[in-house]
Structure formats: C-alpha cells, structure tokens
Amino acid sequence: MQIKNVMVVGAGQMGAGIAQVFAQAEYNVILHDLKEEFVQKGMDYISKNMNRQVEKERMTREAADAVIGRLKPSTDLNNAANVDLVVEAVVENLDIKAKLFTHLDDIAPDHAILATNTSSLPITEIAAATNRPERVIGMHFMNPVPVMKLVEIIRGLATTDEIYQLIEETTKTLKKTPVEVNDFPGFVSNRILMPMINEAIYTVYEGVAEPEAIDEVMKLGMNHPMGPLTLADFIGLDTCLFIMETLHEGFGDDKYRPCPLLRKYVKAGWLGKKAGRGFYQYN
Ligand SMILES: CC(=O)CC(=O)SCCNC(=O)CCNC(=O)[C@H](O)C(C)(C)COP(=O)(O)OP(=O)(O)OC[C@H]1O[C@@H](n2cnc3c(N)ncnc32)[C@H](O)[C@@H]1OP(=O)(O)O
Numbered sequence: 001m002q003i004k005n006v007m008v009v010g011a012g013q014m015g016a017g018i019a020q021v022f023a024q025a026e027y028n029v030i031l032h033d034l035k036e037e038f039v040q041k042g043m044d045y046i047s048k049n050m051n052r053q054v055e056k057e058r059m060t061r062e063a064a065d066a067v068i069g070r071l072k073p074s075t076d077l078n079n080a081a082n083v084d085l086v087v088e089a090v091v092e093n094l095d096i097k098a099k100l101f102t103h104l105d106d107i108a109p110d111h112a113i114l115a116t117n118t119s120s121l122p123i124t125e126i127a128a129a130t131n132r133p134e135r136v137i138g139m140h141f142m143n144p145v146p147v148m149k150l151v152e153i154i155r156g157l158a159t160t161d162e163i164y165q166l167i168e169e170t171t172k173t174l175k176k177t178p179v180e181v182n183d184f185p186g187f188v189s190n191r192i193l194m195p196m197i198n199e200a201i202y203t204v205y206e207g208v209a210e211p212e213a214i215d216e217v218m219k220l221g222m223n224h225p226m227g228p229l230t231l232a233d234f235i236g237l238d239t240c241l242f243i244m245e246t247l248h249e250g251f252g253d254d255k256y257r258p259c260p261l262l263r264k265y266v267k268a269g270w271l272g273k274k275a276g277r278g279f280y281q282y283n
C-alpha cells in the first residue's frame, strides 16, 4: 500500500503544522475543521511559514506555491472518502475523538489508516470506536511541527506490524524521526514533560517565585530552550490540563494531580498564547 492522499482533521496549531509537513513531502493534503474560519487560519499559518522560507532563500516561490497547491481546505468530513491516511488533531477529549473516529471509519475507504495526534489518550480506546482497530495508530507530533524532529508512534492493542511499519516509513518521508512507544497514559513525552510543567505551576501557586524567575532558572540553569511556563502557554493550558487529568486518572496516582492554579486559568479562558493570555500576556 502507498500513501498519497492525506486528510488532517483539526486545523489548530498542531493540525496546520502537520498538514504543512505532509504537503512539503509531496503528499496531497486535505485540511479539515468544523468551520471555514478555522481552516483559513490554518492555511494562513502555512502560507506565512512558506513565505518565510522564500524570504530566507531556502525555497523558490514556485516550490512554495506548489506546497500551497497541494493543500485543499475542507469543512465536509465526507472528503475523507478518497484518502489513504487520516491524521486527527482535534481537541484532547476522548469522547470527541472517539465519535470522530466512528464517523471517519464510516467514510474513509477500507484500506485507509486512521492516525491520532493525541498527546496522552489511549490509542486502544480510540481504535475501539472503529471497526478497523488494526489500522488505527498514534502519530504524536511535537510543537512547533515544522521544526521539531520527533514523532512518537504508538500502537493500539490491535495495530498490525504492517501498519506500524508503514507509518514509521511515512514519518521518515516527512524528515522526522519516529520513536516507538507503548500505549500508556502520556506515552513517554508527556509522562515526563507534563509533571515538570505542573510542578512549575505549583511553584507559582505556592509563591516560591514569579513565572519569569521560574522560567529563567530552567532556561539558564538547565539550558531548556523555553522555560516551563512559557512552554505551557505555548502548548495551551487547556491541553496541559487535559494531559494531567489523563495521567491522574490513568495511573490513579495523586502525584499527577493537576495544580489548582492550572484549573483556574483554564476556567478563566486563560489558555496561553493562543488565547492572548496565560502565565504571560501576548497582546
Ligand atoms: C504537548 C505535547 O503533546 C508534546 C509537545 O509538543 S511538547 C512541546 C515540545 N516543544 C518544545 O519543547 C519547544 C521548545 N522550544 C524550542 O525548541 C524553541 O524555543 C523553538 C524551536 C520553538 C523556537 O526557537 P528559537 O531559536 O527560540 O526561536 P527562533 O530563532 O525564532 O526559531 C527557530 C526556528 O524555528 C522556527 N519557528 C519557531 N516557531 C515556529 C512555529 N510556531 N512554527 C513554525 N516555525 C517556527 C523559526 O522560523 C526558526 O526557523 P528558521 O531558522 O528556519 O527561520
């Protein structure tokens, strides 16, 4: 089987980046979201990135236009009827993802692979919402997708070796490095990263230091490219909370309890950079 036609569902910060890297690797890509304005926002993000490549003389205008030309906007899920691979990147909510996978299973051709970019949820449970669990897999990209080299690949209980290998090969065609990881809450990346971010939030909550000071300690002291609170804002505080809840519930261990301040910020709509306010203000 050869993958040529791809649909990315969810045109937010991850979906747009994923669509961009597939289009750059010469796949035909449908970028789908619920509303036209969200799809347009994703397309604008990709155009901006392409323009920057042209300005920096890393790409010709023609090559950049060809990337854009391989992207088709969509607000109708029936457009999944002719694809070989779907990569889902909607909100980190198991009910929403499971319902979406049931729909995609009805629409997509039998041979199509249904992948999820979930950052913490059980692949096996998402797969169980379909009649093709052997063709469902986790393909966890890192943010910002065009820059970060890693893709965690997670098999569900029923995922076949053939599908795993095909996704591993496909990831390499995107010039990314696949790493195989088992299906446990948060996989490897977020099981390790998110408790650090949550602890940084507790450090603010308990008045140990100001956000700027905490970020400075981790940047200058540990050589992290971004401090944990800047990174939390960048990821999205809603996504951070969803991931902590998945770890807390999935392991049943209070060491993963989300910090009350994280809950408060999410309830206030302070979702980080994408909302203009989180631990920092962006406009
Ligand atoms: C939550 C999950 O499930 C998993 C996750 O993704 S966790 C998050 C993982 N990501 C991280 O940890 C990111 C940590 N931060 C970093 O690595 C860096 O700060 C960074 C790469 C984001 C920016 O790097 P920087 O050196 O500080 O800034 P800058 O010089 O502006 O950018 C470096 C390059 O990245 C590009 N870039 C930065 N942000 C970008 C974005 N959002 N989209 C596309 N490209 C971007 C820049 O254009 C630049 O590329 P060129 O040199 O080709 O022009």
Ligand SMILES: NC(=O)C1=CN([C@@H]2O[C@H](COP(=O)(O)OP(=O)(O)OC[C@H]3O[C@@H](n4cnc5c(N)ncnc54)[C@H](OP(=O)(O)O)[C@@H]3O)[C@@H](O)[C@H]2O)C=CC1
Pocket (backbone or CB within 6 Å): 009, 010, 011, 012, 013, 014, 015, 032, 033, 034, 038, 089, 090, 091, 092, 093, 096, 100, 117, 118, 119, 120, 140, 141, 142, 143, 234, 235, 236, 239, 274
């Ligand atoms: N942020 C990060 O750093 C990372 C996130 N992830 C994962 O990627 C996924 C997306 O995260 P992210 O891009 O940050 O989130 P965003 O909030 O930026 O984007 C999610 C997009 O999906 C749309 N959406 C929601 N429900 C549906 C649906 N049923 N059908 C189609 N589109 C829908 C949203 O629309 P609306 O605004 O209307 O809800 C929104 O445009 C999550 O599973 C997250 O855990 C993985 C790696 C890193």
